[in-house]
Amino acid sequence: MAPHILIVEDEADLALMLRYNLEAEGFRVSAAASGDEAIETIQMGVPDLILLDWMLPGLSGIELCRRWRAREETARVPIIMVTARGEEEERVRGLATGADDYVVKPFSVPELVARIQALLRRVNPQLVANVLKAGDIEIDRTSHRVRRGGRDLHLGPTEYRLLEYLMRHPGRVYSREQLLDGVWGNEVYVDERTVDVHVGRLRKAINRRASETDPIRTVRGAGYAFDERFAAAVG
Amino acid sequence: MAPHILIVEDEADLALMLRYNLEAEGFRVSAAASGDEAIETIQMGVPDLILLDWMLPGLSGIELCRRWRAREETARVPIIMVTARGEEEERVRGLATGADDYVVKPFSVPELVARIQALLRRVNPQLVANVLKAGDIEIDRTSHRVRRGGRDLHLGPTEYRLLEYLMRHPGRVYSREQLLDGVWGNEVYVDERTVDVHVGRLRKAINRRASETDPIRTVRGAGYAFDERFAAAVG
């Protein structure tokens, strides 16, 4: 399951922008426009991380932070505070109160994402693991190694990236165009059929043994997906 | 079927940029360069959302907005107005006239997309939902899977799109012509009877078991609809 992020932000524009970008990064996102709303939202389910605006109407960010830290359920949820430039002193008080990190508006989205990943990794490495796993297939992203049933598989660079890309969102169907954008890069000019060829090669490399099921699903007229039921089927 | 957006914009460059970006986001896009053209376009099919430039040659955005709001068919279509900086007073009048949201040029595409998603969700959550559900029938759009009572159904691409299209607006009756436009695409030229055949195939694929009720309602002389009472009847 994708990590769940709660955004506490009263500026609707900013909140919307954040939601959109974080969802594009694969996070699940909830949003609250005030402290009271945030508390209410958290009662419905504790998120994996909280993005907290410091300047809130009503309950302040500091107060929220303190309350969450005091409760058993939420004490370990990482909090990133969002401050406007010039609230530097707030930052000190914030870190003292228990926030784990901070960003200053305006911030870049990639930077924010990087901080989020880092915090999530610190608290729960599983959430942003460097090892993708599904059934008996395992990708180690740091060493660029792929194994199936213990055996090492030999993949070309493109096949590797393709597999990684597909495994990032098991079940999700990608069109050839999306795959070209995501795996090859948006500036390259390559024929869409080439995707077929590489999927074919990837399959040949992965399903070397007769007993092994093909984890890649072809969706006629739509594209390809890594079968989300593969893990359960092979398990 | 993907939500349909109408762009009313006289600056050709901007219109093209919008079309390109929105299509990349998976929307279907029509464009009109003037108010008259927009009215004409809408007669061919009501979009799910309208992006309306405020400064138009001929009929003004305000006037268009007013007319659409007055007509039954278009009264509920969300409208986002596009204003240039410095037309702030226009914005007030626009919201008063019935626009649902506005963006100020220059705007970021992700921001615009986020607003579009939000509006579509407000009007009809089905439009941007990941899973369409009615009774025991379920379509997962990201994984392109269709299930009934837990079992997977095998649909061809056309039947899939047809079912999705019908389920978007349960109860609404579509003529064969509308279905050809919406499911096949407006540029294709196919016999109307062919729709019958595909509805037949869809039915066969969906109602495989004897106990299963047919959710597709034939309206003699008018077309087809996904029965809005189906969900309640099946439970």
Next chain:
DNA sequence: CCGCGCCTTCCATTCAACCGGCAGGGAAAG
């Protein structure tokens, strides 16, 4: 009862995905 409109079945055609092979390019090895 009549006639129009819908449903079904069948068939030819088209189309999308897969396969094997090939040539260019680049990196690594000699």
Next chain:
DNA sequence: CTTTCCCTGCCGGTTGAATGGAAGGCGCGG
């Protein structure tokens, strides 16, 4: 510097599924 190997992208052909059309039968509504 040359040779070799591997990766890559593309092409043509094959196969099986999906599609579009036609025809006949049936049922509904008048």
